[in-house]
Amino acid sequence: MKKILPITNAIIAVISGSFILLGYFFPGVFGGIQSTLIGWAIILAAFALLLGIFNLAIVHWKKIGSEKSSNINSIVLLTSMFITIVIVGISGPTGSWSLWVFNSFQVPVEVSLLAVLAVVLVYAGARLLTRRPKWYTILFLVTVLLVLLGSVPLFLIGEITPLSIVRDWLAQVPAIAGARGLLLGVALGTVATGLRILIGVDRPYGG
């Protein structure tokens, strides 16, 4: 059984991957099988999400049972989860009570985090030269200032066109060049990993 199960997993993975790949090349022949397999995978992903929520609740429930650390955060999480489930279960996912909980708690919390991030970034930029300045430190600081000045019209000054042009160049040439390089590397790695899984050399599912 210990030998049969890994081989079975490998066969299932290779056949499924091959049908999905062939569905791109021959959608008329393998399109139906591809759609069916994708539907199964989506169901598994949804079930994994439910498992993740259940596991989160179990972990914090055990944390409350343990007397070692302070468990106030776990109590808050489980209480919030229970109340939200009850409200959404009664009002529905798009009911007025559900939207009130969403707009009154989740949206302000996430927006506040980003606002604090903005203040912290400005403070870090101001203290960037506190230590001995290096050339790349100064380059980073100058780039930040140019992008900020070229993004929007300044208060009481208006738009500075040369700075906007510089900002566009910085965003579209150096920044995109680095990002595209990363994406190409990721794409090549994805192709190699996909081929290894398709031929059964790499078995992330075990075996």
Added chain:
Amino acid sequence: MTDIICPLCGKLNPPDLDECIYCQAPLKTGGFVAPSEDEDKISPILTSSEKPGEAENLVPEPKASSDLEQNIPDWLKQTEANFLDQSEAKPKETSPDELSEQIDSILTPSSAPPNPQDNAIDEEWLASLLDEAGVGMPEPPSLQEETPDETQEASLEEQEPEIYQEGSEAEVEGAAEEELALPTQPSEKPEWLKNLEASSKIKLEGELFGSEPVQYEAVVNETPEEKAQEQPPLPEWIAKPGSVEPPPSPEEPETPIAPAEIPNWLEALRPTDAVSPTGPVEDLSGADIVTAGPLAGLRGVISAHPSAIRAQKPPTYSIKLRVSDEQQARLEMMEELLADEEKPMPLPSQPIITTRNIFRLIVAVVLLLPMAWMIISGGKRTSAPQPGNIPGVVDFTQRIQLLPSGVPVLIAFDYEAGFSGELNIAITNVLTQLMNKSIYLTLVATTPSGPALAESMIKNASLSMARTPGFYSNYANLGYIPGGTMGLLGLATSPRNLLPYSLQIESVWAEAPLNAIGSIKDFSAVILITNDPDTARIWIEQIGPQLQEAGTPLLIVTSSQAEPLIRPYYESTPAQVQGMIAGLVGGVAYGRTVGNIQQNGIWDAFSVGITVSVLIILIGSIANVVVKSLPASKKKEN
């Protein structure tokens, strides 16, 4: 002729002498009478080939009228009588030695030779030979099996001095040297053992030469108790084997033994009381009687049976430590130290008011106060961005305006709620335009919070509708699509199977206008709202090909941080993204194109925030450089 054995030197003396001719010890009082010539015959037990069981029954009775018995002292006779009474009165009980022998016989694997009795004789005989030679012999497995015939075992034990007397010391030493080469199979005799046996006058299987003295025959047939009672205890210095000379063999011509001369100093040292049979005897009535071994039946002697081989339960000792108070105190101190190691060390408390905290507070106040003032005052001091200068806004507007009234449009809400402040203006303007054209909105999301965001934005946008504000029902919220990339691929191929019902549990695909939708390319337009460039890339890769095939536009509303990565898809030829609104700048610009210029001071607040941020960074950097260039700070660094 009956000789008398000298009690002192053990040599034979003529019966007519009163003193030993060797050591001048008195013979009449302590000497033993040697057996007569007619008794000097081979024992029928030893010479015949009878079985040991039969030999056991042939224990001869001691002759009461013999001179030997007459010479037994009274105290020894009394001891013998007491012992016989006790042994007859007691039922035969299993001694510990017998139990140990039984256990050994059980534990020992049954690898005994076909004739274990002969084998035992060989091994015992060989062991006695080697012991006399002073060399130990490893016990083969067969030696552990004792034969039940104790009589034969006793006879073999009695042969030890005889072997010694045979004078084959050299051969015994040779045999001791070859003991390591002993075969493990006791049934086969090695060559050296056969030679040794041939040279010896002792024959196995009970055979003895006829020249053996009768006194040994009598001793062999006696039980150990009788033997021990008949022999008076001799002093150790007399019973020393080295001082005993072997008796002359009958085969050899008898040579007259020269009388020994004892030096005067030895005569003076000789303990005459010890050899006197009539001397004071220790009271042994309270001592234990040996029950096994060659000394069985004797009282007050140390048993010759090795007690080490007895299976005894080892004594139990208490494992409780005796700890003093000082040691206990140190132990408690050690436990406290170990317990403290597991406790997390609290971070050193820092004062709340520090220069760093004051600087942070100043930055927050300087940054937030102008922005709040702009929002509260609703100022419009900053010029709004021109739509023509913002890439993608004009195309986006045109694509929306080209949509026919009432057609289905798919809108994906794939952004986090934290980006609501940046994206809400653009989303509200787009939704308002779509609602004004009575577009059927099909809402999906690949993030868990997307459906709630979509519902909330629909309600907000409906408030700014030109007709019937506050109510818009021409939409279907299909909810969350799990699976990430796979979910999008499933949505592209078969949206009906992936999302068959809306969040209100309605079969929206059976009603118009969604009943005409077979795949995603059947929608009139697809609008993606996201703040993540990777999510936008996945949509472009998975959904884009089908949309391009059908000529369906893909429009994206995104944040400023994702705009540089999405913009190449828009600027490429052919374009993979037909329209784009990026960030707050794009939202305000799009609002200007659709005639909605309500900003509520957000644009001014955004402009003030950027300007103040640049000023703070510049001033802070210059101040740091100046402070570091001061001589005092240089000395502090050095």
